[in-house]
Amino acid sequence: MNNSRITLTKSILTVVFLLAGISLSSSVLAFDKEAGKEKAQQVCASCHGMDGIGIIPTYPNLAGQYVDYLTKALKDYRSGVRSNAIMAGFSATLSDEDIRNLAYYYATLKDNRLPVLDLK
Amino acid sequence: MQKILLVCLLFSFGPVMAEGDVVRGEQIAYTCTGCHGIPKYKNSYPNYHVPKIGGQHAAYLETALKDYRDGARQHGTMQAQAGSLSDQDISDIAAYFSQLGQNKQDK
Numbered sequence: 001m002n003n004s005r006i007t008l009t010k011s012i013l014t015v016v017f018l019l020a021g022i023s024l025s026s027s028v029l030a031f032d033k034e035a036g037k038e039k040a041q042q043v044c045a046s047c048h049g050m051d052g053i054g055i056i057p058t059y060p061n062l063a064g065q066y067v068d069y070l071t072k073a074l075k076d077y078r079s080g081v082r083s084n085a086i087m088a089g090f091s092a093t094l095s096d097e098d099i100r101n102l103a104y105y106y107a108t109l110k111d112n113r114l115p116v117l118d119l120k
Numbered sequence: 121m122q123k124i125l126l127v128c129l130l131f132s133f134g135p136v137m138a139e140g141d142v143v144r145g146e147q148i149a150y151t152c153t154g155c156h157g158i159p160k161y162k163n164s165y166p167n168y169h170v171p172k173i174g175g176q177h178a179a180y181l182e183t184a185l186k187d188y189r190d191g192a193r194q195h196g197t198m199q200a201q202a203g204s205l206s207d208q209d210i211s212d213i214a215a216y217f218s219q220l221g222q223n224k225q226d227k
């Protein structure tokens with residue numbers, strides 16, 4: 001009796017962990033870095049560089065910026081909540097998926113990343 | 121002659137952007153660090169990371185602060201913070217943050 005209960009518990013736990021693993025991997029797969037790279041080349045790179053370094057001082061560096069902040073910025077430009085004539089034009093061409101992939105591409109660049117400040 | 125022209129060209133950009141004072145910027149920026157100086161600090165409602173501004177271009181940071189101050193960019197906390205800043209304050213704060221963490225890799 002006890003043994004079968006333990007076996008049952010083990011089976012349930014296995015299923016739970018498997019499901020957790022599947023949902024975790026699918027959320028990771030939600031980003032397509034290659035698609036992001038391609039879109040960056042087409043839309044963003046002429047100002048922000050493929051390396052995420054703004055080519056002039058008024059264009060922000062994006063390398064290593066937080067992915068959720070980049071996503072929000074692009075969506076705010078697209079909806080007009082954040083107004084900028086240049087960014088309004090570019091963001092209007094982007095789907096939610098494009099935005100996700102672009103944000104991931106720039107957030108995960110390895111070189112010249114914006115530093116994490118620890119000042120407190 | 122070409123050199124003289126080049127020097128004139130370089131100086132002609134001078135007055136466009138006020139040079140920020142990093143030391144004064146650090147003093148004014150104390151409040152900013154309450155969010156921007158804490159690794160992975162998150163904004164609430166909506167919930168997302170407060171952007172990294174260390175090592176960012178000063179001119180961009182100035183634009184951001186002026187947009188908040190003048191209402192072109194909406195964010196309750198940032199509008200409240202930027203509302204009382206002068207152009208000089210903004211230049212100084214931008215100069216301070218832009219020189220932080222330069223040539224350092226992400227932690």
